[in-house]
Amino acid sequence: MSHKDLIPANVLIADDRLVGVLDGGGFSPADPALDLVAGWHMLDTQNRDMFRQYLGCDDIEWLRGAAWAFQQAMGLVWYYQRSNPDLCDLGRSTLNRLSEDVSL
Numbered sequence: 001m002s003h004k005d006l007i008p009a010n011v012l013i014a015d016d017r018l019v020g021v022l023d024g025g026g027f028s029p030a031d032p033a034l035d036l037v038a039g040w041h042m043l044d045t046q047n048r049d050m051f052r053q054y055l056g057c058d059d060i061e062w063l064r065g066a067a068w069a070f071q072q073a074m075g076l077v078w079y080y081q082r083s084n085p086d087l088c089d090l091g092r093s094t095l096n097r098l099s100e101d102v103s104l
Helices: 032-042 045-055 059-079 085-100
Strands: 011-014 017-021
Touching: 032 045, 032 059, 032 085, 045 085, 059 085
Parallel strands: none
Antiparallel strands: 011 017
């Protein structure tokens, strides 16, 4: 199962821990690498590396997650450019993280 939309607005954090996930309407069977997108939306390089190690992702799954993150970030930038600048900025920051990730 995959959430398919793990962006900062859809996660609840308390005391620096994940305590909940919102907007599960798209939760369905899918490529599990879709949920790795959250790593690029929300985590810096060091924390993203810990995230990957904790999950035990192999190189292929990790690259699929990066590809999904790229696809979603591109959509955030162009689709929300005028209607929701915060989501547009999220897309831009995700693209920056992807372009700076030396493991890709």
